[in-house]
Amino acid sequence: MTERKFLEALSGQTAFPPPIWMMRQAGRYLPEYRDIRKKAGSFLDLCYNPDFAVEVTLQPIRRFGFDAAILFSDILVVPHALGRDLRFEEGVGPLMTPLGKEDISALEITGVHERLAPVYETVRRLRRELPRETALIGFCGAPWTVATYMIAGRGTPDQAPARLFGHSSPEAFAHLLDRLAACSAEYLIRQIDAGADAVQIFDSWAGVLDEASFHAWCERPVAEIVRRVRERRPTVPIIGFPKGAGMLYAGYRQTTGVTALGLDWTLPLAEARRLQAEGPIQGNLDPMRLLAGGRALEEGVDAILATLGGGPLIFNLGHGVTPETPVEHVEAMVRRVREAVR
Secondary structure: OOOOOHHHHHOOOOOOOEEEEOOOOOOOOOOOHHHHHHHHOHHHHHHOOOHHHHHHHHHHHHOOOOOEEOOOOOOOOOHHHHHOEEEEEOEEEEEEOOOHHHHHOOOOOOOOOHHHHHHHHHHHHHHHOOOOEEEEEEEEOHHHHHHHHEEEEEEEEOHHHHHHHHHHHHHHHHHHHHHHHHHHHHHHHHHHHHOOOEEEEEEEOHHHHHHHHHHHHHHHHHHHHHHHHEEEEEEOEEEEOOOOOOEEEEEEEHHOOOOEEOOOOOOOOHHHHHHHHOOOEEEOOOHHHHHHHHHHHHHHHHHHHHOOOOOOOEEEOOOOOOHHHHHHHHHHHHHHHHHHOO
């Protein structure tokens, strides 16, 4: 194995214990994060201030020694850079002015990456400051998931506004997804050029789509992002995370071309093992097991390692760590993974 276990796993190699990191590992469950969040003012100020963003990205690495750090930012900085208003309200989440058909052609393509320059500066600083053995992950939101927030103006339980928009105005919706795919691909390429070792595409709302919509709105735009990134940075691993894809996970890697599959906690481990036979996987501990701790956590960790530890695996949660999670439970999880023996 080379110095970065995370990248070796993405190349298809097996290590036991596997490399480990957590989605949302820099966040509100950490007291040091909450301190920086107060100093930053707004959440967007935290994302766009490299001093703050670097610090909160490094915090979980210092505490837990994860094998990978992920850039601290948000999937909605892309529509914000495209000229859409955005704010984050405590207890509510992101809020935007809902996007209409007439607004799509007015998205401000020019100047996007100048507005995202602080993010690229954060990546550059992180690569200099991270331990050499720690990989750095860049990321973006998948076009479908980003579009759901743009159209509804906020998160909704089943993303009905975006689904209705897509079915009622298919040409306009396809145009929006194409614009987001092009912008997101360039965003990832610039993160790679700034120092990201791998990138992840988060499709947090893939699980609300029917089969035809999944192919058109989830897989097709992600395939376009992968194509554009590979055309210019062919060796960089790409992780796709279509949360809730269920049976549709099986064709997702082949259709999109992603290097590795991020799996949510609802996917049976037997199915995860079948997917692992085709390439690297990442996941998929239920975040509620981490929140509960104790026996629930231990059994969840052990089952994943027993079923998936013999192939290329990156140990992770099946979604982000929750703000209420005790730090001691994260310590226990990391210890359980790293002290495991076959």
